[in-house]
Amino acid sequence: MTSGSPRALSGWFRPKRPSEPALITDPGERRAIVIELVIVFTTTLGLSGLRSLLSLLDRLLRPEPLNEQSVAINVPQAALSLLDFARQLTSVLQLLAWGALGVYLLWRGGIALRRIGLDRLQPGRDFLQGLGLAALIGVPGLGFYLVTLAIGINLAVVPSTLDAEWWRSLVLVLSSIGNSWAEEVLVVAYVLTRLRQLGWSENAGLLFAAVLRGSYHLYQGFGGFLGNIVMGLIYGRYWQRTNRLWALIVGHAMIDIVAFVGYALLADSISWLP
Template sequence: MSAWLRPAPPPRTDPALTAPQRRALWVEITIVLLITFGLSGLSGLLSLAESLLTPGSLAEQTVALNVPRASHPLLDLARQLLGVVRLLAWGALGLYLLWRSGLGPRAIGFGRPVVRPDVTQGVGLAALIGIPGLALYLAAQAVGANLTVAPSTIDDHWWRLPVLVLWAIANSGAEEILVVAYLLSRLRRLGWGENSSLLASALLRGSYHLYQGFGGGVGNVVMGLVFGRYWQKTNRLWPLVIAHALIDAVAFVGYAALRGRVGWIP
């Protein structure tokens, strides 16, 4: 039986939270999200509002995902790596808090990877999300509902491609640990149903992509629904991290390699 069809793991039988424990857990969630992707979601909303207030359609505006961070190449490299470390630290924070509450990496499907099934399922999920996602982006951009996205405007330094791959890995690790494993686990502990917590996770994922426009927001809500449900049913996080890293790496590196050689790439 495939992992997707396998029944969801039984819910934890932890004792009910007391009122102070519930408040403490909500405070923890709020702080974590304000430090990480919740604040990014609010920033995404403001960016979308600014784009809507700018004369012209959204498609006439361009947003870059990976940009130079300094004028000197080595300083730029150092700042790029600091950004990667920050994302990895966000993911580590989520893992630590879950571990402190009794959910170690193995309990959330992030222990030792099972290479063949994890990679196979990760590639399958990447294709399931990446190909329709590209079509949705092109359609949304064509009707003026999305900004023109430039995955990278980093100059052609010797370190550009390795750094773009590191960004892809850091993005995937931080997002899947915090937005899927951490948030869904915490909401489950608070007594939320699987569907309501899944929707909250997906909406959070969509919110911090709204700077790309409505297409980016909707596409990532769909990705959040698929990825979150996969985790709820299989309790495996590695395939999600692998899939997300592949999607981002193909977008970042492919754009850098094909820009100026393919007509429809801005």
Template sequence: MNARQTVRSWLNPPAPAGPALDASERRGVRIEITIVLLVTFGLSGLSGVLSLLESLATPVALSDQTVALNPSQAAIDWIDLARQLLSVTRLFAWAALGLYLLWRAGIGPTAAGLPPKPKLRRDIAPGFGLAALIGLPGLLFYLTAQALNINLTVQASALDDHWWRVPILILSAIANSSAEEVLVVAYLISRLRLLGWGENSSLLASSLLRGSYHLYQGFGGGVGNVVMGLIFGRYWQRTGRLWPLIIAHALIDMVAFIGYALLRDHVGWLP
């Protein structure tokens, strides 16, 4: 396969053949997708749009407004820890919901791209590569968007300096990546395929959803995550491997969360 054919195959991959559905079954799939999105990231997307509208209506430049990730959830140490663990558990439950519904549809975890033992060459190494591909340009894009006043100032961690701060940030990164990649990539694209959507249209829908629930960060957060969604979604469509996406996403979040938490009190350029 020459370079042109390779590029064409990545831009227009063939959709895997799926079972033909009758009208009742198609309606059931649409209802399922709607419920899942309203319970999970679809509702988060609507909330992200409202947050952006609120920020735009505030008589302060976007770059002068701050949004905090991983905030403290209680003034009492052990209650804060318990609530952080509940938030992590909810995200893992969302991932489990997506995997369960795929399994009920005949797509087990291995078929969805999550074999029990991730392989070094097919999963772990590509995960680190995707993290570098997305993470470094993503940081530059964020700084550019903030300088252009189209993004809020993001505090990657607002947790106080508790003994459990780093473990919770690691768990949060893994939970975020698991929920997003399972639901927004594997689950949504698989279910849209079943409805007869093409690979490009389902990829676009997945990417726009990912961008929508990051709009609370501003236009830069939304656009940057749409681009990330296009790359991640196409990688899954072409390789069928979900582990690299989860690993890459978790690494990006860990570096952002923990790096910010450790450096914010020691350097002057972090908000």
């Protein structure tokens, strides 16, 4: 049977339990993990999900259909250029800190970083696989966005409204890296590891993490929600099968870099871009 056969592919998408399951049975420790999960996500991406839901409800209550409204991702944060630059960097720092919090809590709980794929054993392979994941998600994702925009269930997403300052591309690249670091650490490595420790099945944890990923993209509309659930299912299963997190971070960062920087450079010359 070749590796590209349907049976082999279906086998790849089946979950593979890690060789060292870390199931926690002590009631006090289980309760502590649940509390930790609630605190982490109510201060990071879970709160972003709630804000996104409220933003979508506000958009739905407006007289204009969703596809006649727009939402920007990277926006100016100050009138003075250097202050804007500084505030953009603080936003990146916040994202890096969110991801670092997830890594620290796992490490503090006795989980070696190599077990979640944050080692330096195969940087070249992680990078190439990240590029493959970016292509797998990014190209169909653009088509899916255009379809959902056309049928009216998504807003027009503007990746950047930053002025053409000397630091614009730098900030957009750093924002892409910050987004990918925070999201892949928290909604893949951190939450899936914690749910394993609580005894959740791999499929249940995968679905929870994917819906969580979709939730904080609700501000873009139903298309952003559904598209990111699909991304979460693919990325989460990849991690469950390989325990390689760097590849996910690279893939996510490349998608955002192409979208953010590409839009900033090409928006004025491509008519169908919002």
